Amino acid sequence: MEAIAFEHLRVDTSEDVVRVRQEVRKRATEIGFGLVDQTKIVTAASELARNMLDYGGGGNVAFHVVQNGARRGLRLAFIDEGPGIADIEHALQDGVTTGGGLGLGLGGARRLSNEFEIVSAPGRGTKIVITRWK
Amino acid sequence: MDRIPILKLGHALLITIQVEMHDRVALALEDDLTARIVSTKAKGVMIDISALEIVDSFIGRMLDNIAAVSRMLDADTVVVGMRPAVAITLVELGLSLTGVKTALNVERGMALIQQRLHMAEAPHGGDRV
Numbered sequence: 001m002e003a004i005a006f007e008h009l010r011v012d013t014s015e016d017v018v019r020v021r022q023e024v025r026k027r028a029t030e031i032g033f034g035l036v037d038q039t040k041i042v043t044a045a046s047e048l049a050r051n052m053l054d055y056g057g058g059g060n061v062a063f064h065v066v067q068n069g070a071r072r073g074l075r076l077a078f079i080d081e082g083p084g085i086a087d088i089e090h091a092l093q094d095g096v097t098t099g100g101g102l103g104l105g106l107g108g109a110r111r112l113s114n115e116f117e118i119v120s121a122p123g124r125g126t127k128i129v130i131t132r133w134k
Numbered sequence: 135m136d137r138i139p140i141l142k143l144g145h146a147l148l149i150t151i152q153v154e155m156h157d158r159v160a161l162a163l164e165d166d167l168t169a170r171i172v173s174t175k176a177k178g179v180m181i182d183i184s185a186l187e188i189v190d191s192f193i194g195r196m197l198d199n200i201a202a203v204s205r206m207l208d209a210d211t212v213v214v215g216m217r218p219a220v221a222i223t224l225v226e227l228g229l230s231l232t233g234v235k236t237a238l239n240v241e242r243g244m245a246l247i248q249q250r251l252h253m254a255e256a257p258h259g260g261d262r263v
């Protein structure tokens with residue numbers, strides 16, 4: 001499988017979350033995602049970008065186009081240097097939040113993606129990689 | 135700063151969300167809307183989201199908040215115009231907007247609010263202030 005990285009966006013404000021959404025929409029359209037797939041990946045990206053902002057003190061989003069045979073997909077990596085997550089399984093449960101949110105971000109983003117990977121430890125930041133295939 | 139206009143339509147207020155929502159816009163909307171509910175004595179609030187390409191949990195929470203606050207001020211909230219792809223995504227996200235009524239479009243949303251008005255009126259023989 002081949003992955004081409006093509007850009008990074010910094011997320012430090014709520015306006016940056018909007019920019020991430022617009023960029024994901026643009027890339028998903030270019031790859032040829034249908035409307036529902038576009039909406040799912042943009043929504044997942046919005047949740048994760050906002051999580052980085054609310055809990056990770058901001059972070060970076062890296063965009064990749066991935067190719068597996070004839071299949072193309074969009075892979076997004078959300079990387080922050082925040083406090084990290086001690087109990088990842090717990091954080092993935094719906095309704096669990098340490099902030100004022102609904103606690104749907106992580107679990108919701110996982111359901112909206114075809115692949116979901118999370119690496120985190122207390123004091124080590126959080127890296128979440130999601131992929132949606134066309 | 136972007137502010138979202140609030141239009142009065144009979145006994146209802148109509149809000150059409152066309153800008154990208156972020157924190158400050160959402161907070162300003164809650165402030166403006168609650169003030170307008172009080173000043174107009176509106177019985178219903180319609181939020182038209184047909185221009186929104188996505189609804190994430192942030193916007194979902196905002197819609198829930200608006201509905202809860204409006205309810206305390208005796209106004210019903212109806213979210214109208216949700217795109218099909220948004221509905222599919224919201225359900226998968228796990229956000230079912232339980233505190234909010236939905237209608238397909240503004241016309242049906244208005245009918246829902248009218249219906250509630252008539253129901254409220256009936257026992258008192260139209261003695262509404």
